[in-house]
Amino acid sequence: SNNIKTVDERLYSVCELLEKEIEYYNWVGFYFSDAKKEVLHLGPYVGEATDHTVIPFGKGICGQVAVSNSNFVVPDVKAQDNYIACSITVKAEIVVPIFKNGKNIGQIDIDSNTPDPFTKEDEPFLEFVCKKVASILP
Numbered sequence: 001s002n003n004i005k006t007v008d009e010r011l012y013s014v015c016e017l018l019e020k021e022i023e024y025y026n027w028v029g030f031y032f033s034d035a036k037k038e039v040l041h042l043g044p045y046v047g048e049a050t051d052h053t054v055i056p057f058g059k060g061i062c063g064q065v066a067v068s069n070s071n072f073v074v075p076d077v078k079a080q081d082n083y084i085a086c087s088i089t090v091k092a093e094i095v096v097p098i099f100k101n102g103k104n105i106g107q108i109d110i111d112s113n114t115p116d117p118f119t120k121e122d123e124p125f126l127e128f129v130c131k132k133v134a135s136i137l138p
């Protein structure tokens with residue numbers, strides 16, 4: 001054993017920090033695209049275990065972000081028809097893509113148990129986090 005952290009350990013630490021420090025971030029995780037850009041695979045996360053470890057492009061909020069390359073802020077998950085429910089406690093969600101060398105390679109996904117919790121700060125903040133995350137990815 002040594003002190004050198006793997007990329008997954010670092011990503012997990014990011015999830016832990018965000019979940020701990022921001023009270024309305026209740027599930028924080030990463031999804032990454034497969035090489036064929038057909039599905040997203042769940043990476044490190046903090047929060048309730050989810051059945052949705054593989055999400056097809058286009059499906060749910062995450063799958064839509066894989067296709068659109070844009071942030072998706074959902075103040076009320078009940079108002080979304082293309083939404084994959086992970087837990088009945090979730091009220092809102094924000095997904096921000098991760099770009100590496102200009103390509104959308106994955107995303108940070110955050111669920112909130114608070115209705116309409118996101119402020120104008122969340123998107124620029126998470127874009128900053130995603131840039132830092134991209135810099136440690138292979």
Ligand code: SME
Nearest residue numbers: 050060061062083084086
């Ligand atoms: N709600 C997401 C699925 C992933 S869970 O939030 C962990 C979606 O609609 O894509």
